[in-house]
């Protein structure tokens with residue numbers, strides 16, 4: 001079996017090199033899978049041949065998830081693979097903004113070509129007196145892979161840490177220090193904190209999450225750090241909060257036209273995950289997940305389907321993505337039994353409105369049988385994608 005992968009953005013070689021000879025990269029018009037980072041697929045037709053999309057990174061807002069799901073495309077991301085890179089940059093921005101480093105460096109650079117630089121520096125450095133973060137209160141919104149380690153490490157820097165995440169996962173909750181004060185009401189955090197860092201995914205529900213009401217609840221002069229997504233913040237409200245001094249500094253990884261020239265905005269060119277280590281982690285994890293899915297049908301770290309894992313030991317496997325409605329598995333097994341296929345193993349899992357079934361069969365399928373069985377399964381109402389994976393070593 002050969003597979004074709006289409007990539008977008010710069011994907012680290014450490015990941016690409018995992019695709020052996022049975023894979024071709026960027027040379028086919030009918031790719032089996034897409035591997036990408038921030039490239040947006042929203043305004044682009046996705047070929048019917050695509051069975052999976054892997055986002056080498058965390059945010060999947062660049063992928064039309066609902067569309068993909070209804071076409072039977074499994075979408076993956078790489079949870080946690082770039083979290084450390086983002087955390088380190090958040091903490092450095094926290095300190096840099098507390099110490100006025102951005103403005104101070106900008107001013108120092110402006111002295112080029114003027115007389116007595118050393119004298120000017122000593123005379124004017126008082127304009128950049130900063131604060132220490134030790135003893136100040138940091139509010140972390142979103143306690144996932146990034147927020148949780150930002151919170152823990154800010155404690156290690158002697159900050160008081162408050163956090164808000166009504167949906168925190170049990171796995172992550174186990175890793176969070178009990179000294180992180182969890183609040184159930186966002187306003188409580190906004191009201192109390194000197195610094196805020198936001199780490200929630202962008203979705204329809206979180207667009208404009210930090211709005212005028214949220215800014216009104218904040219302490220005067222707060223430093224607000226956004227390494228999550230620009231659209232989480234209502235830009236009009238932000239501009240007003242910067243103008244009236246509610247926000248003392250807005251540090252964002254997501255510059256746009258409107259933010260140019262706005263005082264007290266520090267714009268970073270989306271560098272949160274841009275370290276060699278993080279790019280490799282993400283590419284390796286995404287490539288592995290794609291390979292496992294294409295070669296066995298097993299699913300790890302999908303954002304639209306459940307995790308499934310079943311060792312592939314029989315001659316062939318049928319994978320079926322379908323609506324999560326009654327009697328689907330019954331119809332599949334009846335159809336197979338009618339054609340005298342014996343089921344060796346089977347697994348069915350659902351996630352919300354969708355489900356995924358893997359059926360291992362004892363029979364090796366001829367091309368003719370394969371086409372027939374796939375067509376018949378595909379015709380069952382509620383089925384969106386069917387594949388047959390023949391077991392290479394059987």
Ligand SMILES: NC(=O)c1ccc[n+]([C@@H]2O[C@H](COP(=O)([O-])OP(=O)(O)OC[C@H]3O[C@@H](n4cnc5c(N)ncnc54)[C@H](O)[C@@H]3O)[C@@H](O)[C@H]2O)c1
Nearest residue numbers: 058059142143144145146165167199200201227228272273
């Ligand atoms: N700047 C960068 O380069 C960069 C890198 C990685 C991730 N990101 C962004 O950061 C986001 C978070 O990344 P992550 O790896 O921590 O993701 P994650 O999925 O591990 O964590 C997200 C957390 O947000 C929480 N959450 C969701 N809705 C919320 C709400 N309304 N209020 C409070 N909490 C809420 C979830 O419960 C979860 O714990 C990503 O979705 C992505 O947009 C940016």
Ligand SMILES: O=C(O)[C@H](O)COP(=O)(O)O
Nearest residue numbers: 037038056057058059273
């Ligand atoms: O969501 C993410 O993982 C980040 O925004 C990183 O995006 P990038 O891979 O394009 O740097």
